[in-house]
Amino acid sequence: MQENTPPSRPDPGAGYPPALALVGSRALVVGGTRGLGAAVVRRLAAAGADVWAAGRSAPPTALPARLLLLDATAAEAPGLLADAVAEAGGLDILVHVVGGSSAPAGGHAALTDADWQRELEINLLTAVRIDRALVPALSAATDRGAIVHVGSIQARMPIHDGTLAYAAAKAALRTYSKGLANELAPRGVRVNMVSPGGIENESKSALALRLAQAEGLSPEEGEQKIFDLLGGVPLGRFADPDEIAEAVGFLVSDAAASIVGTELVVDGGTIKTV
Numbered sequence: 001m002q003e004n005t006p007p008s009r010p011d012p013g014a015g016y017p018p019a020l021a022l023v024g025s026r027a028l029v030v031g032g033t034r035g036l037g038a039a040v041v042r043r044l045a046a047a048g049a050d051v052w053a054a055g056r057s058a059p060p061t062a063l064p065a066r067l068l069l070l071d072a073t074a075a076e077a078p079g080l081l082a083d084a085v086a087e088a089g090g091l092d093i094l095v096h097v098v099g100g101s102s103a104p105a106g107g108h109a110a111l112t113d114a115d116w117q118r119e120l121e122i123n124l125l126t127a128v129r130i131d132r133a134l135v136p137a138l139s140a141a142t143d144r145g146a147i148v149h150v151g152s153i154q155a156r157m158p159i160h161d162g163t164l165a166y167a168a169a170k171a172a173l174r175t176y177s178k179g180l181a182n183e184l185a186p187r188g189v190r191v192n193m194v195s196p197g198g199i200e201n202e203s204k205s206a207l208a209l210r211l212a213q214a215e216g217l218s219p220e221e222g223e224q225k226i227f228d229l230l231g232g233v234p235l236g237r238f239a240d241p242d243e244i245a246e247a248v249g250f251l252v253s254d255a256a257a258s259i260v261g262t263e264l265v266v267d268g269g270t271i272k273t274v
Contacts, residue, residue, distance in 0.1 A: 013048025
């Protein structure tokens with residue numbers, strides 16, 4: 001594991017009302033060096049948190065966080081993170097952003113056991129293992145502990161072509177997150193979930209390309225296919241990572257002090273059922 005110290009930050013927490021400020025909180029964002037994870041890091045740091053960002057690769061641009069370069073899916077990762085938290089003096093906020101899908105398109109028959117295992121590892125079991133290692137530190141945070149799991153609306157409306165295993169893993173994460181919330185609330189740790197719909201990022205482009213290649217479509221037609229598979233997005237666009245990071249920042253703040261075991265959906269209206 002490689003560690004780096006963060007750049008200095010001017011006046012952290014300025015501009016945030018007291019209920020949303022995170023001054024004095026220590027946060028760890030797993031999968032926090034790129035994409036949505038980096039957006040979450042910036043949001044928490046702007047609100048005043050002292051942030052650790054764990055990820056496999058260094059961020060393309062500097063982040064206001066200490067970096068822990070490791071593979072969160074590796075067997076040794078939970079122990080390494082627990083050691084880092086102990087050395088830092090404890091933990092108040094844990095955000096799991098690690099996830100994604102690299103399975104081939106083609107429906108259930110195209111998915112091998114290895115595909116299923118890989119999707120379960122990155123989208124469910126990594127969070128389970130890291131939670132198990134870090135909950136003791138969060139429980140010691142004097143009624144300030146907060147965990148946020150990043151899920152997906154596919155837990156409720158799976159796309160069969162290309163991301164079925166991912167959707168099933170996120171559905172399991174949703175159930176696990178709810179159960180963990182009920183267990184940890186009496187210990188002062190609030191557990192919630194943020195479930196995005198489509199995100200305007202590299203993963204969306206990669207999925208569009210996989211779908212396009214599988215059906216002989218252009219990249220643009222592959223992107224349209226994602227919209228079509230979702231049944232359309234009433235807002236007319238996918239969410240920006242910073243918009244999803246705002247939802248995470250709210251859930252870990254005192255403004256959400258009585259919110260436990262909920263799922264905050266950020267999908268532009270994609271889920272149309274009650």
